[in-house]
Amino acid sequence: MASEPRKLNPASKVGVGAGIGALIAAAVTLALPGTRAAEGTVYHAYQDSGSVWTICSGHTRGVRPGMTATKAQCDAWLKADLTEATSEAVAITPELLSGPVSLRGQAGDFILNGGAGHWRGSPMAREAAAHRWRAACEAFRGYIVLFRPRGAVPKRYACKRSTKGVVYCAAPGLVNRREKERRDCLAGVAGA
Known part of the structure; x- marks a missing residue:
C-alpha cells in the first residue's frame, strides 16, 4: 500500500511551532499601527465599499446592522484579525518565515484588507516565495x-x-x- 506524501507544515520548517507564533506576533506588533490607521476605526456597523457589514477597523466576522463596539473590543478584534491574516500569509507562503518581519506584517495587512485569495495569486507572494524580499515589497x-x-x-x-x-x-x-504597505515593507529590508 502506497503511503500518501507527507505535507510539510510551516512549523516543521523552523523546528518549533512556538517559534512561528513569535515570528507572527512580531509581525503583527509591527504592522498594527499602520493597519489601524489605514482601516480607520468606526464604532458602529456600516457597509464598506463592497457592501460587507463591517465594524471597528475592518472587522467583518459576525457583524450585523445596528451593532456597536467599544475601543477595547475594536483593539482586540483588530489584533486577532491581523494575527489570523498574518498566519494565513505564512501558511500560503511559508518562505515569509525566513524573510523580513516587515514583509510578514504587510502580507498580513494585505490579506486583512484584500483577502487570502488575492495574496495567493499576487506578485508579492510569488517574489517572497523566491526569497526576493525587495521585489516582494516593491510589488505592493x-x-x-x-x-x-x-x-x-x-x-x-x-x-x-x-x-x-x-x-x-x-x-x-x-x-x-x-x-x-510598500514603504513599510521596505523599511525592514536590508539596504533599502
Missing part, C-alpha cells in the same frame, strides 16, 4: 484590486471600462494603502 505598489461599483461612482475613484464594457474602479485610499 502596483497591486490594486479593482471592484465593480454599484450605483454612482464618486469622481475621486479611478475607473476604467473593460473591452466588454464593464466598469472597474480603484478607490484612491487603496492606491495610498498599497504605497504605504
